Amino acid sequence: MSAARKHTALPKAEILIEALPWLTRHHGKTVVIKFGGNAMVDEALKAAFAQDVVFLRHAGLKPVVVHGGGPQINAQLDRHGLVSEFKAGLRVTTPEAMDVVRMVLAGQVQRELVGLLNQHGPLAVGMTGEDAHTITAVQHRPEIDGELVDIGRVGEITSIETGAIEALLEDGRIPVISSIARSAEDGHVYNVNADTAAAALAAALNAETLMVLTDVEGLYADWPASDEVISQLTASELEKLLPELSSGMVPKMEGCLHAVRNGVHTARVIDGRVQHSILLEIFTDEGIGTMVVPDAAEARHTGAAEQGQSGHSDEKEGGAA
Numbered sequence: 001m002s003a004a005r006k007h008t009a010l011p012k013a014e015i016l017i018e019a020l021p022w023l024t025r026h027h028g029k030t031v032v033i034k035f036g037g038n039a040m041v042d043e044a045l046k047a048a049f050a051q052d053v054v055f056l057r058h059a060g061l062k063p064v065v066v067h068g069g070g071p072q073i074n075a076q077l078d079r080h081g082l083v084s085e086f087k088a089g090l091r092v093t094t095p096e097a098m099d100v101v102r103m104v105l106a107g108q109v110q111r112e113l114v115g116l117l118n119q120h121g122p123l124a125v126g127m128t129g130e131d132a133h134t135i136t137a138v139q140h141r142p143e144i145d146g147e148l149v150d151i152g153r154v155g156e157i158t159s160i161e162t163g164a165i166e167a168l169l170e171d172g173r174i175p176v177i178s179s180i181a182r183s184a185e186d187g188h189v190y191n192v193n194a195d196t197a198a199a200a201l202a203a204a205l206n207a208e209t210l211m212v213l214t215d216v217e218g219l220y221a222d223w224p225a226s227d228e229v230i231s232q233l234t235a236s237e238l239e240k241l242l243p244e245l246s247s248g249m250v251p252k253m254e255g256c257l258h259a260v261r262n263g264v265h266t267a268r269v270i271d272g273r274v275q276h277s278i279l280l281e282i283f284t285d286e287g288i289g290t291m292v293v294p295d296a297a298e299a300r301h302t303g304a305a306e307q308g309q310s311g312h313s314d315e316k317e318g319g320a321a
Helices: 003-017 020-026 043-058 068-079 095-118 163-170 194-204 235-244 252-261 277-283 296-307
Strands: 030-035 064-066 086-088 088-092 123-128 135-139 156-161 174-178 181-182 189-191 209-214 232-234 265-271 291-293
Touching: 020 277, 043 095, 043 174, 043 189, 043 277, 043 296, 064 095, 064 163, 064 194, 068 095, 068 174, 086 265, 088 174, 095 123, 095 174, 095 181, 095 189, 135 194, 135 296, 156 181, 156 194, 156 291, 163 174, 181 296, 194 209, 194 252, 209 277, 235 252, 235 291, 252 265, 265 277
Parallel strands: 030 064, 030 209, 064 174, 123 174, 135 181, 209 265, 232 291
Antiparallel strands: 086 088, 135 156, 181 189, 265 291
16 A cells, blocks of 8 residues: 555656755746736636736745736627727727727736635735836837827836835735736826736846747747747847747847847747646746747856756757647
8 A cells, every 4th residue: 555655656756856956946936927818718728827826935935927808898899889999910909999998907817816816815915007007107109100109098107116016925815917008198098018017027027937828828929830830049049039929929039139138138928828838837847838048148048058047958848748
């Protein structure tokens, strides 16, 4: 009987021990996680995400969650009979639509996520970029055919104030932040791209890592000709690839680039369709997805990978098991 117990328990112990170098490395470090994609609408993935974030917190890390809510916003706009107009791929956000955006992000998506996290203890606190001037923005006016275009209440971040987030982290809480911001210029509330907001917050918080959940395995080397995932690349390598990326990946990868060029050690795009992808990325030898590192860190990370101390190894092709 004891031999059987030993046989079944040993793999569990080996998995825990494999996580030890990463537990040591990441202890006390801030990790900013952008929650989105399929993980945001699938019930099982939502529950697994909440478990992962709580695990990080109990493992000694300081997770901060940033979220948007595209599918939920679309559904509510439809219910309210508000037809979305798009200019250059960007939704024109009227004041009426912004009221719905704010209600959905702060009153629905955020509340549900806070509730899932708090099933595991009194941990999560919801806030928006408006609270304590956490995110300040101005109106974003994209250039189309050489002219600046008014697309309404879409914001561009001008400043980040981390005091409220840092106080919550110091108190052992998990901040859950909706990506809306108020303008210091006109007092209006603006919708801010959640990928951009997560990257700006990661930089301002001097986070160890930015993690962006997506609906793909990572950054593909030659899509659609190949589904091979780029395991790791430097900021300069990513910058060269940006013009070739699909529109949905651009804000995510621009966010990763901004983060690692502003003090964040690594930025990772990971497959949010895989249960517990966050834990797989942070605490296993293989890791999944694509990791972006600062140019100066390339040699350091390559050396660490060879010693089995990095979240990605040179042999890894990316993707989920």
